[in-house]
Every structure is written in structure tokens, then in C-alpha cells.
Amino acid sequence: MPTASRRDRRGDTPPPRTGGSETDVLRGFLDYLRTSIAAKVEDAPEPQVRTAGVPSGTNLLGLLQHLTFVERSVFLGDVVTDWSATFRAAPADSVADVVARYRRAVACANDVLDGCADLAAPLPRPRSLPGRPAPSARWALVHMIEETGRHAGHADILRELIDGATGR
Template sequence: MATTPRDRKRRDTPPPRTGTSEAEVLRGFLDYLRASIASKVEGSPDPQARAAAVPSGTNLLGLLHHLTCVEGATFLGDQVTDWQATFHAPAQDAVSDVVARYRDTVDRANEVLDGCPDLSAPLPRPRPGKPAPTIRWALTHMIEETGRHAGHADILRELIDNTTGR
């Protein structure tokens, strides 16, 4: 039986009205997308959240686990040896564990960004010898990466329980 728009559970938040500087706009939109995907995953039923809903194997919980790894690699210098594996959350982790780990990683990434006022400066990395992108590039990349996967999460969450919106 097909659902109608009224049957869907809709929560929506408009885009941010951020400050006037480039850094404020970039960070405002990144934080908006981060909150959007975390809320999309939060409260989703565990078996369905980790089940593949499309032939590629993409699943809601795996998307957030992947973004946790991307945040960590981009802003904190974490090393990832198998990017494909990041699309699957550890079996022992509940939805709430993955959401909490994502939010903690975002908080730590924001602490790094708070100390980086110059967008054209290289991102500080704890791994010496590895070239670092500029803060501007890293923020833009994370907006693209998070936005792309937030769109995937929108569809996956709607398939799970008809929840739509940000």
C-alpha cells in the first residue's frame, strides 16, 4: 500500500542564516548538514538502520559511520586503510553508539577548526609528512561529502519508516 504525503512523518529545518564572513557561512552550512544527518539516523530502528535498502548495500547506519571516518581523517588526521569498510558500522554498536561517536568526532573537529582562522592556511594534521589541504578546501569537501550522504540518508530513512525532512 502506497503512502500519501500526509502519512509521512515530516520534520524540517530551513538552511542556516549564518554570519557574513566566508568562514561563518562555510561552518554554518557544514554544521547544518551535520545536524541533519545525525538527526536522520538518531532514533531509527536498529535492524532496519543497518540493513541494505538498495543493491549497492548502502545503509543508514553505515553512512553515518562513514562520515565519522571522513571527519576524523579530514580534520583530525585519522588514518583509514579501507574506505569501503567504513560504510558498515561495527555489528556490536547500537544506533545510539554510532550517533554519539559521530557527534563526538564533529565536536573534536570543530575544536580544530576553532583554532584555524585563516581559510587559506593548511589544515593542521597530527601526521607529519602528509600534505594538508587548506581549511577552505577541507570545509568545502566536508560540505559536499556530508550533503551527498545526507541526501542518501533522507531516502533510506523514508524507506524505513516514512520519516522525511531534515
């Protein structure tokens, strides 16, 4: 298989070089992915940002809308009753609205994580949810890295289909 020459490679933002602790590494990679997907969406053109790029109906703005709900569910304990609906932004929501809502959810999630000294301990929850114990901070971080990374890959492809933009 041929390899790309240095001249042919695109200029990506490299993965983070974080501190040596498990928490620093996990949070560093999660924040890297969060920043990447928000940037992928924030300057995408209307109406393409909300137009389905594949037969399943997946669209760029819907991916970020969904990740907002996942952040709030995992870290804050918000209950989501219809996960399919989280993939659709309201017609009245602008790209800036969805990006700002996502960044607020990330900030709230980071506030919760800032109070977690032990990755094995359950996340603190603002309210008790019967039958739904809080996950450990470690599980929540790894799950969000997986979830955000998966959808960031989808976003990479959708954005390239929209206007050819590549890179992180």
C-alpha cells in the same frame, strides 16, 4: 510542472542564516548538514537502520559510520586504509554508539577549525604524515559540505524507505 501548495509542503528546518564571513557561512552550512544526518539516524529503528536499502549495500547506520571516518581523516589526519569498510558499523555497535562517535568526531573537527584564522592555511595536524600534506581549511570545509550533503541525501531516501520519515 505543478507546484505544491503551502498546505502540502513538509516542514523542513530551513538552511542556516549565518554571519557574513566566509568562515561563518561554510561552518554554518556544514553544522546544519551534520545535525541533519545525525538526527536522521539517531531515532531510526533496529534492524532497519543497518539493513541495506539498495543493491550496493548502503544502509543508514553505515552512512553515519562512514562520515565519522571522513571527519577524522579530513580534519584530524587519521589514515583510513579501507574506505569500503567504513560504510559498515560493527554488529555490536548500537545506533547510540555510532551517533555518539560521530558527534565526538565533529566536536574534535570543530576544535581544529576553531584554531584556523586563515581559510587558505593548511589545517593543523596533530602528527606529521609524510607525503600527505594537510589541506587548506577552506578545502576541508567545502569537501565536508559536499561529502556530508551527498550522504545526507542518501540518508533522506533510506529513512523514508524505512518508516516514511521525511524532513530535516
